[in-house]
Amino acid sequence: MTTLGLTGIERLAEAFASARADGRAAALMPYQMAGHPDLASSVEIGIRSADAGADVIELGVPFSDPLADGPVIHAAATAALRAGVRVHDALEVAAKLAPRIPVVVMCYANPILARGLERFADMLAERGVSGLIVPDLPFEEAPAMSAACEQRGLALVPLVAPTTPPERLAMIGARARGFLYAVSVTGTTGERRALDDELPNVLARARASTSVPVAIGFGIATPAQAAAAASAGADGVIVGSRLVRAAGEADDPAAAVGDLVAGFAAALRDVTLG
Amino acid sequence: MTTISAQLEHRFGPYGGQYVPETLMPALHELEQAWVDARADPAFGARLTDLLEHYVGRPSRLYLAERLSEAAGHPVYLKREDLNHTGAHKINNALGQALLAQRMGKRRIIAETGAGQHGVAAATACALLGLECVVYMGTEDMRRQQPNVARMRLLGARVEGVEAGTRTLKEAVSAAIRDWVATVADSHYVIGSCVGPAPYPALVRELQRVIGDEARAQLLEQAGRLPQRAIACVGGGSNAIGMFYGFLDDDEVELIGVEAAGEGLASGRHGAPLTAGGRGGVLHGSYSAIMQDEDGQIREAHSISAGLDYPGSGPEHAWLRDQGRARYVAVTDAEALAAFRRTAELEGIIPALESAHAIAWALANRSSELDVICLSGRGDKDLAEVLARLGQSG
Numbered sequence: 123m124t125t126l127g128l129t130g131i132e133r134l135a136e137a138f139a140s141a142r143a144d145g146r147a148a149a150l151m152p153y154q155m156a157g158h159p160d161l162a163s164s165v166e167i168g169i170r171s172a173d174a175g176a177d178v179i180e181l182g183v184p185f186s187d188p189l190a191d192g193p194v195i196h197a198a199a200t201a202a203l204r205a206g207v208r209v210h211d212a213l214e215v216a217a218k219l220a221p222r223i224p225v226v227v228m229c230y231a232n233p234i235l236a237r238g239l240e241r242f243a244d245m246l247a248e249r250g251v252s253g254l255i256v257p258d259l260p261f262e263e264a265p266a267m268s269a270a271c272e273q274r275g276l277a278l279v280p281l282v283a284p285t286t287p288p289e290r291l292a293m294i295g296a297r298a299r300g301f302l303y304a305v306s307v308t309g310t311t312g313e314r315r316a317l318d319d320e321l322p323n324v325l326a327r328a329r330a331s332t333s334v335p336v337a338i339g340f341g342i343a344t345p346a347q348a349a350a351a352a353s354a355g356a357d358g359v360i361v362g363s364r365l366v367r368a369a370g371e372a373d374d375p376a377a378a379v380g381d382l383v384a385g386f387a388a389a390l391r392d393v394t395l396g
Numbered sequence: 397m398t399t400i401s402a403q404l405e406h407r408f409g410p411y412g413g414q415y416v417p418e419t420l421m422p423a424l425h426e427l428e429q430a431w432v433d434a435r436a437d438p439a440f441g442a443r444l445t446d447l448l449e450h451y452v453g454r455p456s457r458l459y460l461a462e463r464l465s466e467a468a469g470h471p472v473y474l475k476r477e478d479l480n481h482t483g484a485h486k487i488n489n490a491l492g493q494a495l496l497a498q499r500m501g502k503r504r505i506i507a508e509t510g511a512g513q514h515g516v517a518a519a520t521a522c523a524l525l526g527l528e529c530v531v532y533m534g535t536e537d538m539r540r541q542q543p544n545v546a547r548m549r550l551l552g553a554r555v556e557g558v559e560a561g562t563r564t565l566k567e568a569v570s571a572a573i574r575d576w577v578a579t580v581a582d583s584h585y586v587i588g589s590c591v592g593p594a595p596y597p598a599l600v601r602e603l604q605r606v607i608g609d610e611a612r613a614q615l616l617e618q619a620g621r622l623p624q625r626a627i628a629c630v631g632g633g634s635n636a637i638g639m640f641y642g643f644l645d646d647d648e649v650e651l652i653g654v655e656a657a658g659e660g661l662a663s664g665r666h667g668a669p670l671t672a673g674g675r676g677g678v679l680h681g682s683y684s685a686i687m688q689d690e691d692g693q694i695r696e697a698h699s700i701s702a703g704l705d706y707p708g709s710g711p712e713h714a715w716l717r718d719q720g721r722a723r724y725v726a727v728t729d730a731e732a733l734a735a736f737r738r739t740a741e742l743e744g745i746i747p748a749l750e751s752a753h754a755i756a757w758a759l760a761n762r763s764s765e766l767d768v769i770c771l772s773g774r775g776d777k778d779l780a781e782v783l784a785r786l787g788q789s790g
Contacts, residue, residue: 203693262414285420290421308581
C-alpha cells in the first residue's frame with residue numbers, strides 16, 4: 123500500500139530532499155504522543171504541525187513501560203493509556219495524518235510482538251505510514267522486523283547513541299532505511315539546557331556510517347538548539363519533549379504546538395547552508 | 397569491547413535477548429566480557445569465595461525442620477539463606493556484581509529493590525567496597541518495607557522513591573534502567589534477579605547457583621539422598637534458579653517454582669506469569685513469561701510480598717517450564733500468611749513472606765518423600781505488614 127504512489131522509504135527520501143531544495147539546512151521532525159492529550163487533539167496537532175512547516179511527523183504509540191523516555195513523554199504515555207487509548211487508536215491517528223505528511227511511528231517492542239511483526243507491519247502499511255522506530259529493538263534483535271518492513275517498503279529506522287562504537291555504527295548504518303536516528307545524549311528523552319559538546323562528532327560519525335540522512339533527537343528543546351544541530355550537520359532535527367509538554371499544558375494544544383513548530387521551522391530556515 | 401558472539405547464554409529457547417535502548421548495548425557487551433574474564437581469574441574467584449565465607453557466612457546451613465516435617469508428613473529440609481549476612485540470598489549476587497563493578501573500574505552502583513532485600517544487599521556490598529550506591533524503590537514498597545529503607549540509608553546508600561504506576565518493583569526496575577542509560581560510562585547496574593537483558597539472567601544464575609550446589613552436597617551428607625522436590629519461590633526467580641541449578645541434571649528431582657497468586661489467579665491480581673501462562677512478551681529487556689493485556693501493555697502485578705510483586709519472570713524459568721523440567725505453581729496471599737505464621741510457631745523461624753509462599757505450597761502438597769525448600773530470606777522486614785493483616789482478619 124502506498125500513498126501518492128510512493129513507498130514509505132521513498133516518501134521519507136523525498137521529504138529530506140524537498141527540505142534541502144527549499145534551502146533549509148535540516149528537515150523538521152516533530153514528535154507527538156498519539157492520544158495525548160486526546161485522540162482528536164492528536165490529529166489536530168499533527169495537521170497544525172504540518173501547516174507550520176514540519177517535514178515528517180514522528181508519532182509515539184503509548185506504552186506502559188517506556189525505558190528510553192524521560193518523565194515528560196513517560197507521563198504523556200501514562201495519561202493516554204489511562205484515558206483508554208489503544209494501539210489501534212494510535213495507528214488511526216497515523217492514518218489520518220499520513221495523507222498530509224509522512225508519518226514515522228515510534229513504538230516499543232512489546233505492543234508490536236503482541237500482534238506479531240508481520241501483522242503490525244501490515245497495519246502500518248495499510249494506514250500509509252512511512253516508517254517505524256522501535257527504541258528497544260537494537261541491531262541484534264531487529265532482523266525479523268527489518269525484513270517485515272522491507273517487504274512493505276516501510277523504513278525501519280535504527281538508533282545510534284554516543285556510546286555506539288565505530289564497528290557497530292557501521293553495521294547499524296548499513297541497515298538503516300529512511301534515515302538514521304542519532305541520539306544526541308547519553309540518556310533518555312527530555313529537554314536539556316545545552317547541546318552536548320560531542321554533538322558534531324556524533325553527527326560526523328553517524329553520517330560516515332550510512333547512505334541515508336541522519337536525524338538528531340533527544341534533548342533538542344529550543345529553536346536555537348535545532349539550528350545549532352542543523353549547522354553541526356544534521357539532515358533532520360527531532361523535537362519531542364518540549365512539544366509534548368506544550369500539548370499537555372496548553373488550553374489549545376494544537377495551536378500551542380503549531381506555534382512552537384513554526385518557531386523551529388523559522389530557525390531552521392535561517393541556518394546558512396554549509 | 398564489542399563482540400557479537402555470545403559468551404554467556406543470550407537465549408533460553410525463544411526466551412531472553414537484549415531488548416534495550418542502543419545506548420546500553422556496548423555496556424552489556426562490556427559486562428559480559430568482564431564477567432567471562434573475571435570468572436577465569438583465580439584471584440577474583442578467591443576474593444569472592446573468601447568474602448562469601450567470612451563476610452556472608454557461607455555455606456548457609458541446611459536444616460531438617462522436624463516439626464514442619466511432621467506437619468508435611470515427610471522430611472522437609474530448609475536451605476537457610478535467611479542466615480546470610482543481610483538476611484537473604486540477595487547478597488550472593490550483589491557482592492559478586494559489586495566486585496565485578498570494582499574490577500571494571502565503575503565507581504557507582506545502581507540497584508532496584510522491591511522487598512528491600514536486594515537494596516540492602518547492594519548497599520552493604522557498596523559500603524564494604526567503598527562504592528557509591530543509588531537504590532530505586534517504589535514508594536508503596538518503601539511504605540511496606542520501612543526497616544529496609546532505614547537500613548539502606550544507614551549503609552550510606554541514596555534511596556530514590558519511584559512514584560510511577562503502582563509504585564512497586566516494576567517501576568523501580570524501569571527507573572534504575574533509565575538512570576543507567578544516562579550514567580552508563582561510570583555506573584554499573586546491579587540487577588537483583590535473573591531478569592533483564594543478556595547477560596544478566598546467566599550472570600545472576602552463576603552467582604546464585606551456590607545455593608543449589610551447597611544444598612545438593614549437604615543433602616547427600618545429611619540425608620544420604622537427593623530430594624524428591626526442590627522448592628523455591630519465584631518473583632524474578634533468582635533464589636529459585638540458584639536452587640534449581642544444583643539439581644538440574646538429577647532427573648528424578650522435581651523442581652517446583654512457587655509464584656504469588658495474590659488474591660487468586662482468577663482475580664487477575666497476582667504475580668504469577670509463569671503459572672498463568674499466556675503469550676510471552678518483552679519486559680525490562682528480555683522476552684519471557686509476563687503479565688500483559690491483549691494490546692501488549694504490561695499489567696500491574698499484585699502480591700502481599702513485595703519481592704514477588706512483579707509481572708515478569710526470568711527467561712530461563714520460562715524455558716525450564718516449556719521443557720517440562722521445572723513446574724510452576726502459585727500460592728495466595730492468605731496461604732502465604734498462614735505459612736508465615738505456622739513456620740514461626742513450629743520452628744521458631746520467621747520467614748520472609750516471599751519464602752513463606754514456597755513453604756505454603758509444600759505443606760499443601762504432601763505427596764513427597766523428601767523436600768528441600770529454599771528459605772530465601774528472613775521475615776523481620778515483613779512484621780509490620782503481617783501484623784496489620786493478621787489484625788484485620790482477627
